[in-house]
Amino acid sequence: MKKITDISQIATCIDTYNLQSFLVHDLLSISELYTFEKEEHLIQSQTPSDYLYFLIKGTVRVYTYSSETQNIVINRSQPITLLGEASSLWDLLPQSNVKAETDCLCLGISLKKHRELLQHDVRLLQNICQILSYRLNSGVNLANSLTEPVETRLAKFILENNNNQKFTCQLTTCAAILNVSYRHLLRTMTSFKEENILKKQNSYYIIVNKAQLEKIAENLQN
Numbered sequence: 001m002k003k004i005t006d007i008s009q010i011a012t013c014i015d016t017y018n019l020q021s022f023l024v025h026d027l028l029s030i031s032e033l034y035t036f037e038k039e040e041h042l043i044q045s046q047t048p049s050d051y052l053y054f055l056i057k058g059t060v061r062v063y064t065y066s067s068e069t070q071n072i073v074i075n076r077s078q079p080i081t082l083l084g085e086a087s088s089l090w091d092l093l094p095q096s097n098v099k100a101e102t103d104c105l106c107l108g109i110s111l112k113k114h115r116e117l118l119q120h121d122v123r124l125l126q127n128i129c130q131i132l133s134y135r136l137n138s139g140v141n142l143a144n145s146l147t148e149p150v151e152t153r154l155a156k157f158i159l160e161n162n163n164n165q166k167f168t169c170q171l172t173t174c175a176a177i178l179n180v181s182y183r184h185l186l187r188t189m190t191s192f193k194e195e196n197i198l199k200k201q202n203s204y205y206i207i208v209n210k211a212q213l214e215k216i217a218e219n220l221q222n
Contacts, residue, residue: 001040004033013107017080019054023124027107030114036104042083043098049088051108052118055081058104063176064096084111085128089118101173148219153178154188155217158198158207168204 004010010033014020020027034053036042042060043049060083087094088111109118118124157178158167175185189205192198197213199206207213 001042002035004035006033009033010107013056013105017054017056019056019080019107021123022054022082022127023118023121025117025121027109030117031107031109034106034108036100036106038100038103040100041097042100042104042106043088043094043096045095045097046093048091048093049084050111052085052089052111053083053109054107055083056105056107059101060104061099061101061173061177062096063099082128082131086132089115089128091115150178150180150184150188151191151216152219153180154185154192155213158205159210159213159217162207165207165210166201166204167198167207 011028014027161169175182197209199208
């Protein structure tokens, strides 16, 4: 975690990503800019966070552990979103970990200095309600999807996370997110390649038969 003190850079981030729209109070006067390296934790379970974060660049993984100490991924968050609003803002112990999947840039607000101010910002509270509602619905959908075949879950994930038909997500990360073993995921990827749905290209995969992938995602395969 590194702090960026350049005020002009902070102001640029606020303007570029329209972050002032999240709250009434002047954001520039209370915010700081931070960078996190890949695999670094932004928030750790059972450890109060000192900051409310706006994720500006990068992707984070929100996860916890089951009673068998298995890594259970709850969700992935990508820009632009808030982190820490469900527990840190209310001075509660977070029940989940937030780890950077890539290098991340975040705008942070010190909760030690500004917690009361944030708790009385009506626009911020409205935005938090909307974000929490979306995450609640996403969590329900994720729980329901765990009963689907791995092929279906993987097909959906590839369709949702490709860029111009390129799927670049690391398979270890993908396995954790889909809550399957790496070996099982690798077998499924190999099956997709053998069926000419995907093609391996250096460190990523190319979607060569999107129609068939969509068919599998809808669980309509024969």
